[in-house]
Amino acid sequence: MITDSTWTFFVVLCIILFAPIVFNRLRIPNLVGMILAGVLVGEHGANVLHHDASFELFGKIGIYFIMFLAGLEMDLQNLKQNRVNGAIFGVITTLVPFLFGFVSGYYLLHYSLPTSLLLACIFASHTLVSYTIVGRYGVTHDTSVTISVVATMVALLSALLFLAAMAGVLNGSGDVGFWLIFAGKIAAFITFMFFVLPRVIRFFFRRVTEPIMQFTFTLAVVFLSAALAKEFCGLDAIFGAFLSGLVLNRFIPATSPLMKRLEFMAGALFIPYFLIGVGMMVNVRPLFHETQAVVVVVIMVVAGTLSKLLAAMVTRQILRFSAAQGLMMFGLTEAHAAGALAMVLVGTQLEVQPGVPLMTGEILDGVVLTILLSCIISGVVTDQAAKALKLLKDRTQAVRRDSTPLDDEKILIPINEPGTINTILRTAIMMRNPQLNRGLICMNIINDSDLSQQTRGHAEECLRQAASLAAAADVPLQTQTRLAVNFVTATIHAMHENDASEILIGLHRKRHTSDSFLGSYAQGLIDSMQRQISIVQLRIPANTIRKIVVAVPPKAQYELGYYRWINRVARIAEDLTCMVEFYTTEDTSHTLMPYMKQRHPSVVAEYEAFDAWTDLPSLRHEVHADHLFVIVTARPGSISWSKSMNQLPQQIEKHFAEVSLLIIYPDQQEETPGSYLSNGPAPRRLAPADNPITRWLSRWILKSV
Numbered sequence: 001m002i003t004d005s006t007w008t009f010f011v012v013l014c015i016i017l018f019a020p021i022v023f024n025r026l027r028i029p030n031l032v033g034m035i036l037a038g039v040l041v042g043e044h045g046a047n048v049l050h051h052d053a054s055f056e057l058f059g060k061i062g063i064y065f066i067m068f069l070a071g072l073e074m075d076l077q078n079l080k081q082n083r084v085n086g087a088i089f090g091v092i093t094t095l096v097p098f099l100f101g102f103v104s105g106y107y108l109l110h111y112s113l114p115t116s117l118l119l120a121c122i123f124a125s126h127t128l129v130s131y132t133i134v135g136r137y138g139v140t141h142d143t144s145v146t147i148s149v150v151a152t153m154v155a156l157l158s159a160l161l162f163l164a165a166m167a168g169v170l171n172g173s174g175d176v177g178f179w180l181i182f183a184g185k186i187a188a189f190i191t192f193m194f195f196v197l198p199r200v201i202r203f204f205f206r207r208v209t210e211p212i213m214q215f216t217f218t219l220a221v222v223f224l225s226a227a228l229a230k231e232f233c234g235l236d237a238i239f240g241a242f243l244s245g246l247v248l249n250r251f252i253p254a255t256s257p258l259m260k261r262l263e264f265m266a267g268a269l270f271i272p273y274f275l276i277g278v279g280m281m282v283n284v285r286p287l288f289h290e291t292q293a294v295v296v297v298v299i300m301v302v303a304g305t306l307s308k309l310l311a312a313m314v315t316r317q318i319l320r321f322s323a324a325q326g327l328m329m330f331g332l333t334e335a336h337a338a339g340a341l342a343m344v345l346v347g348t349q350l351e352v353q354p355g356v357p358l359m360t361g362e363i364l365d366g367v368v369l370t371i372l373l374s375c376i377i378s379g380v381v382t383d384q385a386a387k388a389l390k391l392l393k394d395r396t397q398a399v400r401r402d403s404t405p406l407d408d409e410k411i412l413i414p415i416n417e418p419g420t421i422n423t424i425l426r427t428a429i430m431m432r433n434p435q436l437n438r439g440l441i442c443m444n445i446i447n448d449s450d451l452s453q454q455t456r457g458h459a460e461e462c463l464r465q466a467a468s469l470a471a472a473a474d475v476p477l478q479t480q481t482r483l484a485v486n487f488v489t490a491t492i493h494a495m496h497e498n499d500a501s502e503i504l505i506g507l508h509r510k511r512h513t514s515d516s517f518l519g520s521y522a523q524g525l526i527d528s529m530q531r532q533i534s535i536v537q538l539r540i541p542a543n544t545i546r547k548i549v550v551a552v553p554p555k556a557q558y559e560l561g562y563y564r565w566i567n568r569v570a571r572i573a574e575d576l577t578c579m580v581e582f583y584t585t586e587d588t589s590h591t592l593m594p595y596m597k598q599r600h601p602s603v604v605a606e607y608e609a610f611d612a613w614t615d616l617p618s619l620r621h622e623v624h625a626d627h628l629f630v631i632v633t634a635r636p637g638s639i640s641w642s643k644s645m646n647q648l649p650q651q652i653e654k655h656f657a658e659v660s661l662l663i664i665y666p667d668q669q670e671e672t673p674g675s676y677l678s679n680g681p682a683p684r685r686l687a688p689a690d691n692p693i694t695r696w697l698s699r700w701i702l703k704s705v
Helices: 005-025 030-041 053-072 076-081 083-108 113-124 131-137 143-171 176-207 211-232 237-251 257-280 291-319 323-334 338-349 361-403 418-431 453-472 487-497 520-528 562-576 586-599 613-621 643-655 692-704
Strands: 351-353 411-414 440-447 477-484 502-506 532-537 547-551 579-584 605-609 627-632 660-665
Touching: 005 030, 005 053, 005 257, 030 131, 030 257, 030 361, 053 131, 053 143, 053 211, 053 237, 053 257, 076 083, 076 143, 076 237, 083 113, 083 143, 083 291, 113 143, 113 291, 113 338, 113 361, 131 257, 131 323, 131 361, 143 237, 143 323, 143 338, 176 211, 176 237, 211 237, 211 257, 257 361, 257 453, 291 323, 291 361, 323 361, 338 361, 411 418, 411 487, 418 440, 418 453, 418 502, 418 532, 418 562, 440 453, 440 487, 453 477, 477 487, 487 520, 502 520, 520 532, 532 562, 547 562, 547 613, 562 579, 562 586, 562 627, 562 660, 579 586, 586 605, 613 643
Parallel strands: 411 440, 411 502, 440 477, 502 532, 547 579, 547 627, 579 605, 627 660
Antiparallel strands: 532 660
């Protein structure tokens, strides 16, 4: 047996590296492969590794990460809409296995009443061991996954509360005072988690942007929450880890580098360590020598599996879910791991009577083997269900793409100031369509009259910084350096050469009082091109934005770029999990509301009537320091343009210069094959006959001819 910590870590890394390769060829999910590998190398298998303190520590971190990521990746809007369904499933998947467990223990295995109740608690609880499979297939936002996560919390909390009551009865401490204190602690913990901690998190993220500091702070929040749940409330620590994920959900967008780092760290080390550790605790030898052990394991596995399957199928019929969603619910709620291990530990410490433990060695071995088999069943079922949901999702998206033209998305990002690179790249990553997975184009323009080494070094540093940020977010990025005398002309040429669909730039910094608010570069692009131009200025980190306020001019629905900018704003809202408030006319809202509900149902959108576009400064009371103010404007001569837009730069500079801004000039280029493909139904355009004056002139000309 290997006892040296260095060699132990090396062997574990080899298992993490090679086990997926071997088990993938056998068509066995990675999760199952890790557990089986742990059984093989553990003390009860080939006796290669000892279940030492490293497995205890890293195993705890692994299960914390599983629950934390479950809360972090959850669609909060979907959670709000399905909280009742999740509670229903939670009650069903708690009561049915509880009854199965009690009947199996008391009537089939002839255990004592307290032991049978403990076994029922173990059956009722479950752990989201196979949640990592769901994340790998990208179906975490499916409704069946959401209600399964909610049901997990309901089931585990119910089982632990019942176990606490039973322990209080056995120890003689379960009086009214105990429960009042217990309820008060939980109330204080919930208050801290959802009312105090978010303020601390927002304060930190606004003032600290260094990646390592943010990563360390996030882990500190997770472990603080887990420790408070266990030590202060007396609950399982995974409750705190899950709640920390919910609290941090809106502060860590899905496309952010911080999210990628967390997922990488969890998937590369801690979660595999936890799975291997679970396998190492399993002792399969009694199955080959003791008939009673086989009977115990068979009854536990059959009863536990059938009860969770029955609960999932009953809930599926009630909620009218598909077969794949029903399998997903069963797969996610089948595994018994962290909660069961915690209850087993409590059971070994309790005594039915002096000298008689509540949990004997036979029951302990049976429960551990049940954990192994339930995790294997959970992994296999979840893998199949996730594949089916992924296939259904891809087919649905294919139908949508067939019914509407494809998006020609390709965003060009000119950069020159290192201080604005993070803001611009972060905004572009939020705006891009991750399903298309098209890279960004980052460009730096060097003045042809200044080719000094310092200038070239500055350009290389800007592009290097942009590439680093994109790589951290796992977004493809193409970098270019161009020599030019006229920056506007060089940008337009780059747009044509790269077939870019739009351009995103940072807001100009005024260096002299004579400078215009937008700057000569941005104004030159607006005057010289018809493709969409977005100008961004973020006063606070993007992940601390709480609301997006959008000002939409009248007749904006008639512009060719109408649906393009809607998609960009909606994607930002989806990534930041914040609501959007549109200020627009009633006519425009009639096209805006159905499109948002159909294409971006997860975005909470509200609509306020706003006809006085000439009085845009009146919205200054609706835009706060933690909001993003999006102003959709237009170029002179376009359908939605009005004379009041001439004063827009001055109004923004006077009333909105200190807030986060996104100014959008929509696409107004004539539609030609390959030059413009909308991401939705083609907007209705005003034909000459729709205008009475044009109609009269055309008739007069025809008569004259």
